[in-house]
Amino acid sequence: MANLQSSQSQTAAMPEHAREADHPTSLVAVLGADLPLRLDCGVDLAPFQIAYQAYGRLNADRSNAILICHALTGDQHAANVNPVTGKPGWWETMVGPGKPIDTDSYFVISSNVLGGCLGSTGPASTNPATGKPWGLDFPVITVPDMVRAQAMLIDSLGIQTLFAVVGGSMGGMQALQWAAAYPQRVFSAVPIACATRHSAQNIAFHEVGRQAVMADPDWRNGHYFEHGVRPHRGLGVARMAAHITYLSDAALHRKFGRRLQGRQMPTFSFDADFEVESYLRHQGSTFVERFDANSYLYLTRACDYFDVAADHGGALAAAFKGTRTRFCVVSFTSDWLYPTSESREVVHALNAGGARVSFAEIKTDKGHDAFLLDVPEFTDIVRAFLESAAVTRGLRKAEMSS
C-alpha cells in the first residue's frame, strides 16, 4: 500500500508556491519509493506523489471504480469545491449522487496528473535534491507517463480492474492511453472530445501559448519562484488564446456579439471596449491565480507529443487490436479543436481492431468545452452507456427491457 495522507492543515507558514503544489487540500499518494516510475524521456522518477479525490464507496470485490481524467488545466477537484478558487468542481454536472457518473453506485477516483500543479509532482513541486521548485529541471513528461503514474495510484488503492476510465480533451487522451496500455484493466472507456494525436493546428495553438509564457520577462527561464515573481502576463495571454479554441464562433457571438463593455461609444484606445475582450481578460487573470506557468508548458507539451499509433508501428487499429474494453466515443459538432473527424478516426480504428465501440456526435454550438457544460444529450448518453456497461459487469440488474 502506498503512503496515503490527507494534508488539509499544513499550509500555515509555507512559501506560496509550495502550498497546493506540495501539500494539496486533497488525498495524496506517495508512490515509486520501491519501484520508480520510468518516464518516456528515460528519467526514473521516485518517489513522487499524486494528489487525488475519491467519491462514493468501493464495493467489496473492488469492481465499481471509475477513474475520471481531467483536461489540460483541470485538477482532482471534480465534484467538490475547489480549495484554490472556491468554485464548484469542474465536473459537477457529471459526477455526484444520481448524476451520470453516479457516486451512489460507483467509486470515483479523480487524480491530478503528473506534471500538474495541484499536488501531483510537477515543475511547481519542490525538488527534494535542491529544496527548490523543480522548474525546468523537471523531466519532460508524456500522456503515457501520466497514465503509468495513475496506474500506480490505482494499484496502491488495491484496484485491479477499473470499471471505466472517463475523460474529456486531455482526459480523453488518457482514457485512450489507458485502454491501449492496459486493455485487461479497463472494462470500459469513454474518451470525449479528443484525438489519438494532436493535429498541426493544435500544436500550433499550444506553441503560441508556450511562447507567450516564455516571452514574459517574469518567466526568468522558468525560475520565477526563486525571484519572487510569476509570469502572469504571458500565462494570461496563453490562456486567452487557448480559451478561444475551447469555444465556438457561434457561442462567442451568442454570449457577446460585438457589444461594448459598459459604454455607448468606442474609446478609440486599447482598453477592453468589447465585452468579449473583457471576458477574455477576466479568463486570463483568474487562470494565473490558480495555475502554474511551467506546468502549463509541460502539460501542453505532453498533449503535443501524444500519439497512440506511434507505439504500434503507426497503425492505430493495432493499438486496440483484440481489446475487450467497451468504448463510448463522444464528439461535439462545434468542437473545432478536436473535430468529429478525429473522433471518427478513433472509432474506425477501434472497429478495425474488433472493439465493441459506440459513437455519438452531440449537436451543440458550445464548442470544445461542451463536455464541461450541462448538455443533456451528452450527459444522457454517458449515463446510458455506463448503466448498460454496469449491467454487463454485474454491478446492477437489468431493468425490464422493452
Place this chain on the structure above:
Amino acid sequence: MTTHDHAWSLSAALPQGAENYRGDHLLVAQMVEPGSRVLDVGCGEGDLLRLLEGRGVDGRGIELSREGVNRCVAKGLAVIQGDADTDLVDYPDDSFDYVILSQTLQATRQPRVVLEHMLRIGRRAIVSFPNFGHWKMRLQLLVKGQMPRTDNLPATWYDTPNIHFCTIKDFVQLCDEINVKMERAVALNPYGRPLRLNAPWWFWNMFGEQGVFLLSRRDLAGHHPNGG
C-alpha cells in the same frame, strides 16, 4: 430461373417475445448463423441488433440519426453514428460475417456502391427493402398519376429520405450485374409474412411488399444460378 428460398420456417429458434418484432427482422434474424459477427447498417433504434444479440450474435450498428444512436447506446448496443454512403469505405475487408441493410437501401445515394462495400466487409450481406413494384404502388401511379404513398412509405415525394426506390426485379438485376450470389430470396406480404414459395418472380414483384435477400460473394460458394 429463380433462387427462391425453400427451407424457410418461422418456427426456428428465436428468443421469447419474438412475436413483437417486425416480420422482416424475424426473417433476417433467422438468416444469421448464431455466434457470428454482424454489422447492421442503418440500425435505427436497435431492434434487430437486440433480436440478434438474443441469438448470441456479436452485433454492431451504424445509424445516421442521433436519437437512434442514443437509444441504442442506452440499450447497451455498440452503435456508432455514421452514414452508409460515406463510412463503409473505412471498414476493413472481411471484418464481419454478415452486413445487414434493413429498409435502408432506398435511402442511400449510391445503392450499388453500398452493396459492393457490404459484400467486401462481410462474407454475406442481407438486404431488405420495400418493393416499389408492388401492385398498390403501380395502381396509385397509374390511377392517380401521383407518387404512391403507403402505410410503410408515408412520406410525400418532396420530403422523403428515400431517393432510390427499386422493385424486386430491379434489385435482382443489380445483383446479377455486380456478380453476387443470391443464396436466399423471400418476398413478404403487407403483414410481414412470406409469400407462397416457388411463385414466379413476376408474382413476387407484383405482390411482395418487401423483398429480403441473403447474398454472398460469388467466390464463396462457386457457381450460382442466374437470377431474374
